[in-house]
Amino acid sequence: MQTEWGIWPEVAHIVAAMIPCVLILHVVAVGALVFIWMERKISGRIQDRLGPTRVGGAFGWLQTLADGIKLLGKEDLMPKDADPFLFRIAPYVAFVASFAAWVPLPFSIGWVAQHVNIAVFLVLAILGLEVFGVILAGYASGSKWSLFGAMREAAQVVSYEVPLGMCVVIPVFITGTMDLVAIGEMQAGLFTNWLIFHDPFTFLVFWVYFTCAVASVNRAPFDLAEAESELVAGFHTEYSGLRWSFFFMAEYGSMMLVSVLASILFLGAWNGPIPILSPLTNADNVFLNYLANLGGCVNLIFKGVLGVTVMIWVRWTLPRLRIDQVMTTCLKYCVPIAAFCFIGALGWQTGGFGVWRDGQRIPFINDMFPAHGRWEVREGWTQFDEAEGNDTSESVSAVGDGAEEPGLPGAAVVDTLQLVSKQDGGGG
Amino acid sequence: MLLAAINWQTFFFALFALVACVFAAGVVFSSNVVRMAFYLVISLGATAGLFFLAGAEFVGAMQLMIYVGGTLVLLIFGVMLTAQERFVSMKTNGAEWVVSLVVGGAFLVLLVSVAFSVDDWSSPNPNQEKLGVVEANSASTVGAGLVGLRVDKLDLEEGDLQAPGMSGYLFPFVIISIHLLVVLIGAAYMARTKRRASA
Amino acid sequence: MGFFDQPLTVSHYLVIGAVLFVMGVICMATKRNAIGVLMGIELVLNGANVNFVAFGSKYLRESSLGLDGQLIALFVIVLAAGEAAVALAIALNFYNNHATIDVDNADELKG
Known part of the structure; x- marks a missing residue:
C-alpha cells in the first residue's frame, strides 16, 4: 500500500461491483421470503382454508421469517x-x-x-x-x-x-x-x-x-x-x-x-x-x-x-x-x-405476411404503431442518427447513404449483406 | 502490495486458470467417478471464464450452455445409471500411474516450451490497454460468420474476400447440423432398451 | 507480484491449454471407468479449445485469427456434445451386455 490515493479507485471498483450483487441478493432472498408466504396464502385459499394468519399481524406476513428462524435452529443432519x-x-x-x-x-x-x-x-x-x-x-x-x-x-x-x-x-x-x-x-x-x-x-x-x-x-x-x-x-x-x-x-x-x-x-x-x-x-x-x-x-x-x-x-x-x-x-x-x-x-x-407502408414491406406488424426509435438499439451495428439521417455506426461505417429506410428488423444483417455485396461485387 | 499496479485482466486470468487446472487435476487424481464429474464441471466452467476474458463471450456462454449444462449433465446421467458400488471408485495400479505421469509430464514440458518459443505469442498486444474486452461484442459477427458472412474481414481486398476460406462457415455449419442429427438418431438407437427374442 | 502486473499474452492461454490437454491425456490413460475415459476426452477437447480461442482473440494478439478461432471453438464444442452422446450410448450398451463399466474387460476381440 504505497499511497493512499493509489488504492482508492480499486476499492471503488470493488464497492461498485458489490452494490449490484447485494441488490440482486436481496431480490432473490426477499423474493423467496415473499413468495413462500404468498404460496402458503394462495394454497390456503385454493384449498378453502386461511393459511398463516398470526405471525406479524393480520395476514401472517412474517410467517416466512419465523420459518427461517426455525430452520436456523434445526440440527444439520448428514x-x-x-x-x-x-x-x-x-x-x-x-x-x-x-x-x-x-x-x-x-x-x-x-x-x-x-x-x-x-x-x-x-x-x-x-x-x-x-x-x-x-x-x-x-x-x-x-x-x-x-x-x-x-x-x-x-x-x-x-x-x-x-x-x-x-x-x-x-x-x-x-x-x-x-x-x-x-x-x-x-x-x-x-x-x-x-x-x-x-x-x-x-x-x-x-x-x-x-x-x-x-x-x-x-x-x-x-x-x-x-x-x-x-x-x-x-x-x-x-x-x-x-x-x-x-x-x-x-x-x-x-x-x-x-x-x-x-x-x-x-x-x-x-x-x-x-x-x-x-x-x-x-x-x-x-x-x-x-x-x-x-x-x-x-x-x-x-x-x-x-x-x-x-x-x-x-x-x-x-x-x-x-x-x-x-x-x-x-x-x-x-x-x-x-x-x-x-x-x-x-x-x-x-415472408409475405408483412404490412406495406410507404411502398415498403414491414415484417414487423407493430411498426404500424411506431414506437420511438426501434432501430436505434441494435447491438451497436446501426446506430442511426435521426437528425442527419446518417448511419453513425463505427463498425459498419461504409453503409448508410441516408436514402434507405433504416427501421427494418434485421437491418444489421441487411446492411452487412449490402456491404459485402458492395465489396465482392455482388457475390455471396 | 501495490494494488494499483495489478493488471486485473491477469489477476482474473490467474484465478480462473488456477481453478481450471486444479480441478482438472482433481478429475485425474480422484478415484470416485461422481466427484470426477463434479470437478470436471468446475474445470470447464472456469474455462468458460477464460473464454470471457479473451473476449470470446459467445463461445464462453456456449461452453456453459452446451458443455456444462448439456454434455456434462448427460455424463452424470450415465454415471448414475452405472454407479454400482464396485464401479464408483476403481483404482488404477501404480505402474500405470508412473508410466502415464512420465508420458504426460514429458508432453507437458514439450507443449509449454512450444508455448513460449514464438516471440509473437509471448509478447503482449500493444493495443490491449485501449481495446478492452467489453468492446469485443462478438456475438453478431460470430452469427454472421455462421451464415456465411465474414464481417470481421471487411477491410480485405476484393479478391481476398472471394478466396477459399474467406466465405464464412455456412457449409461446415450445415454439415455439422446434419452430423448432429445423425448422431442423435444413432445414439437414441443404440441406447434404447432391447427386448430379447427369448425373453 | 511480477506476474500480476504483466499484461496477458497468448502464451498464458497456451500453457493453460497444455495443462488441460495433458490432464485429459493422463485421465484417458489411467481411468478404468469408461465414463472416466470420456471425461478425459472432454478435457482434451477443452484444452484444444482454449488454444483456439487464444489464437482468435483480438485482445491477446494484434494479428489474430479473428473469427476463425472462435468459430472453430464453437464447432469443437458442438461436436464434443455429439461425441459424448455416442460414447455414452456405447458405454451404456457395454454396461448392459457385460454388466461392468471397466474398459479393461472389453477384450473379447483379443486373440
Whole structure:
C-alpha cells in the first residue's frame, strides 16, 4: 500500500461491483421470503382454508421469517452413507446458479448489474447449471429416493432445455439482438408493441415458453424430482435446516427469474401497457429519467410476481404428471409446437405476411404503431442518427447513404449483406 | 502490495486458470467417478471464464450452455445409471500411474516450451490497454460468420474476400447440423432398451 | 507480484491449454471407468479449445485469427456434445451386455 490515493479507485471498483450483487441478493432472498408466504396464502385459499394468519399481524406476513428462524435452529443432519463434500456443497451450487443468472438481467433501462450483449443466452446457460446442485444432492445423499429424484431431474431438465431454447430464439430473431436491454427497449410504446402480440406465433409460443419454464425450474405439475407422494421428498429428502432452505431459495429465485425473463422477452419488459411514463423517459432531466426507470422497475417486478403467482396457482390446481407424461409433453408437444412457431414466426418476419407502408414491406406488424426509435438499439451495428439521417455506426461505417429506410428488423444483417455485396461485387 | 499496479485482466486470468487446472487435476487424481464429474464441471466452467476474458463471450456462454449444462449433465446421467458400488471408485495400479505421469509430464514440458518459443505469442498486444474486452461484442459477427458472412474481414481486398476460406462457415455449419442429427438418431438407437427374442 | 502486473499474452492461454490437454491425456490413460475415459476426452477437447480461442482473440494478439478461432471453438464444442452422446450410448450398451463399466474387460476381440 504505497499511497493512499493509489488504492482508492480499486476499492471503488470493488464497492461498485458489490452494490449490484447485494441488490440482486436481496431480490432473490426477499423474493423467496415473499413468495413462500404468498404460496402458503394462495394454497390456503385454493384449498378453502386461511393459511398463516398470526405471525406479524393480520395476514401472517412474517410467517416466512419465523420459518427461517426455525430452520436456523434445526440440527444439520448428514446420512452415514452420504458423500460429505458433495452433500455439503450441493445446496450452494444450486443457489449460486440461481443467483448468478440474475447478473445479466436488466430491471429497467440501463439498470442491469452487467450489461452483456448475449444476455438471453447467458441467463439460460447459467440457469441450466442449477440442475447440478439437484443432481449432486440426489447422488450425495446416499439414499435411493434422492437418487431417483436426481435422475428424473437430469432427464427432465436436459429434455426441456430444447423447447425452452427454441422459444427464446423467436424473440431474439424478431428483435435481432440477444441483448435484453435492447429487447426491452424495442417493446416500448403501446402494449401492441409487446412481442407476445407481435404475431400469432409469438402469442402461441409464449405459452409454450411458460410451460417449459415451469418444467425447467421444477415446479408442479413437473416437480417429479421432489414428488412427495412417491419419493418422500426426492432430492432433498436427507437435507434439513439451512441447507434445505438454500434449495428453496434457489427454487423461488429461479421461478422469479424465468418469470422476469418471460416479461422481458414477451410481455414488454419494463414498459407498461400504456406509455404514461415515456415523457419522463424522454425528458432531459436526470431525476425524471430516474423516476421513469423506477416506475419501469416496479412494472417489471410486478409482471414477474404475476408470473410467479400463476406458477403457484398452477401448482395447487393441477395434479403431478407421471414421468412418461412429462417426457411426452416435452418431446411430443412442446418441441413440435415450438418448432412450428419458430418456422411460422420466421415466415412472418421474412415472408409475405408483412404490412406495406410507404411502398415498403414491414415484417414487423407493430411498426404500424411506431414506437420511438426501434432501430436505434441494435447491438451497436446501426446506430442511426435521426437528425442527419446518417448511419453513425463505427463498425459498419461504409453503409448508410441516408436514402434507405433504416427501421427494418434485421437491418444489421441487411446492411452487412449490402456491404459485402458492395465489396465482392455482388457475390455471396 | 501495490494494488494499483495489478493488471486485473491477469489477476482474473490467474484465478480462473488456477481453478481450471486444479480441478482438472482433481478429475485425474480422484478415484470416485461422481466427484470426477463434479470437478470436471468446475474445470470447464472456469474455462468458460477464460473464454470471457479473451473476449470470446459467445463461445464462453456456449461452453456453459452446451458443455456444462448439456454434455456434462448427460455424463452424470450415465454415471448414475452405472454407479454400482464396485464401479464408483476403481483404482488404477501404480505402474500405470508412473508410466502415464512420465508420458504426460514429458508432453507437458514439450507443449509449454512450444508455448513460449514464438516471440509473437509471448509478447503482449500493444493495443490491449485501449481495446478492452467489453468492446469485443462478438456475438453478431460470430452469427454472421455462421451464415456465411465474414464481417470481421471487411477491410480485405476484393479478391481476398472471394478466396477459399474467406466465405464464412455456412457449409461446415450445415454439415455439422446434419452430423448432429445423425448422431442423435444413432445414439437414441443404440441406447434404447432391447427386448430379447427369448425373453 | 511480477506476474500480476504483466499484461496477458497468448502464451498464458497456451500453457493453460497444455495443462488441460495433458490432464485429459493422463485421465484417458489411467481411468478404468469408461465414463472416466470420456471425461478425459472432454478435457482434451477443452484444452484444444482454449488454444483456439487464444489464437482468435483480438485482445491477446494484434494479428489474430479473428473469427476463425472462435468459430472453430464453437464447432469443437458442438461436436464434443455429439461425441459424448455416442460414447455414452456405447458405454451404456457395454454396461448392459457385460454388466461392468471397466474398459479393461472389453477384450473379447483379443486373440
